Amino acid sequence: EDKVVQSPLSLVVHEGDTVTLNCSYEVTNFRSLLWYKQEKKAPTFLFMLTSSGIEKKSGRLSSILDKKELFSILNITATQTGDSAIYLCALSGAGSYQLTFGKGTKLSVIP
């Protein structure tokens, strides 16, 4: 059974700090790993990573996938209060299009 573990479960930082969120996984046949940001409503798609070592960047957010060590990280630089949210890591295994989610990391950015 596919499994996703995120750490830490919660994190409090000050504006301007840099944070690293972790996601480790177990999967039989890897297809892709996705990151979402969930505020009060819908999870919002951030990144999809399919190949190891590929770094995705979008403004202050970036993500790296290591398929050998079975983990991904999400980096947020120069954090802002608007970054406060739950960040979800999800796994898609080959042969199925369902996503397996971790429990998320709750990030709180204080002024």
Place this chain on the structure above:
Amino acid sequence: NAGVMQNPRHLVRRRGQEARLRCSPMKGHSHVYWYRQLPEEGLKFMVYLQKENIIDESGMPKERFSAEFPKEGPSILRIQQVVRGDSAAYFCASSPPAVNGRNEQFFGPGTRLTVL
């Protein structure tokens, strides 16, 4: 530029009643997924549908729950004879047909079901 739409946003039902949750996918998306989020839990997959077909219902409880995605109209998740344990947020996601294994799923705002 409408995203995934779900209604109602909040639904209150008494034990034993039926709950119907609706999902309209993004324009151009023919694949719909339903997930459930229990308090303090991650999102759990329930069912994956394409138009008029259930592709994967491995996450769906065997009793009381059903889903459909008709040729016309929204996808419907139906819960019969609701119990308090059904109280959760139900999210719908949609995706276009997968290309090269990519299937980014885009989520709707969810329906919060409360069973009294």
